[in-house]
Amino acid sequence: MGAFLCIVSEAADSLQQPPPEFSIDLKDPRPAPEEAQLYKFISEVLKVSDVSLDTLRRYKGCGETIRAAISRPSPETEQAAWAELGPAILQLKGFYDHSIQLGDAFPRLLEFFGTGDIQKNLESNPATAKKMADLLHFVSQFDELKMNNSNLQNDFSFYRRSLQKVRMHGGKNSATGPNMVVDDIMANNMSMFYAQASPMARVIIDCCVSQKSQKGMTNDKILQSLSLLSAVCYNSVRKNIVQGKMVEYCLRVLVMCVVLYDNICSSGSVFMRGSRINIPAYVKLIQSTGGPLSNTLMNSIRYSTIHLNDDNTPESIRNLVMS
Numbered sequence: 001m002g003a004f005l006c007i008v009s010e011a012a013d014s015l016q017q018p019p020p021e022f023s024i025d026l027k028d029p030r031p032a033p034e035e036a037q038l039y040k041f042i043s044e045v046l047k048v049s050d051v052s053l054d055t056l057r058r059y060k061g062c063g064e065t066i067r068a069a070i071s072r073p074s075p076e077t078e079q080a081a082w083a084e085l086g087p088a089i090l091q092l093k094g095f096y097d098h099s100i101q102l103g104d105a106f107p108r109l110l111e112f113f114g115t116g117d118i119q120k121n122l123e124s125n126p127a128t129a130k131k132m133a134d135l136l137h138f139v140s141q142f143d144e145l146k147m148n149n150s151n152l153q154n155d156f157s158f159y160r161r162s163l164q165k166v167r168m169h170g171g172k173n174s175a176t177g178p179n180m181v182v183d184d185i186m187a188n189n190m191s192m193f194y195a196q197a198s199p200m201a202r203v204i205i206d207c208c209v210s211q212k213s214q215k216g217m218t219n220d221k222i223l224q225s226l227s228l229l230s231a232v233c234y235n236s237v238r239k240n241i242v243q244g245k246m247v248e249y250c251l252r253v254l255v256m257c258v259v260l261y262d263n264i265c266s267s268g269s270v271f272m273r274g275s276r277i278n279i280p281a282y283v284k285l286i287q288s289t290g291g292p293l294s295n296t297l298m299n300s301i302r303y304s305t306i307h308l309n310d311d312n313t314p315e316s317i318r319n320l321v322m323s
Contacts, residue, residue, distance in 0.1 A: 061151025
């Protein structure tokens with residue numbers, strides 16, 4: 001099996017250009033004066049990220065009280081469910097609100113780095129580049145936690161059904177009120193958000209697609225920004241510039257760049273000959289340095305990209321990713 005993978009890897013390697021020899025300080029960069037304003041803005045947005053991740057890790061859901069309200073409906077069981085559900089829905093709204101902030105922040109980063117020479121912009125503004133990486137690192141962690149916690153979608157589904165039930169019975173809380181913690185419009189938006197397997201990534205993908213219509217921000221510039229940031233992470237790990245938790249950090253950001261690149265690319269894909277991202281090199285790095293996280297990261301490439309199984313994806317690349 002090892003010999004087969006070696007042959008597959010060598011065949012895949014021949015199809016894509018090597019990652020550029022390019023690195024910046026991802027450990028403790030200091031903002032330069034010209035990046036201070038955007039750096040401060042992104043820092044403020046990301047202040048909520050650690051709290052959101054901690055809240056999501058501890059989110060236990062309202063399953064027990066919801067099951068009681070469904071199986072033994074009574075004013076008491078329904079009131080108990082609502083008492084527990086209200087604070088939970090506010091937490092889910094908090095996650096959604098943060099996604100809106102990220103969807104506003106990421107295009108600003110793309111515009112900042114995409115104006116002029118992207119590589120020089122990244123090199124001369126390492127602190128803001130690190131914030132861009134921080135944002136993608138959060139997206140990776142959030143979506144992994146959400147995917148492994150069905151309580152979020154279950155709780156919100158019950159909330160929406162209850163909202164409809166109250167309206168059908170002409171209740172005074174048909175739109176808002178002490179029990180209705182989010183209104184219809186917000187509930188619809190949140191429902192679409194939580195229906196996604198990777199909701200935070202979806203927000204970033206959508207804002208990138210929207211950004212392509214902005215003046216001066218082409219698809220090529222977005223892809224180049226993502227490929228260069230991924231190369232920074234690749235070189236940081238491969239050259240042992242980072243150690244410990246920063247290895248996982250870089251690998252998560254690298255994989256997010258792969259996923260975004262493939263979803264945003266309007267012609268071709270991240271897996272095709274000529275892609276700016278060298279998938280074989282990245283796969284080797286993930287498998288050799290990712291440890292227990294390797295399979296999770298590889299699954300992101302396998303199932304969060306959209307072109308892996310296209311007819312024009314080289315078979316050697318597909319076999320390598322799926323191995």
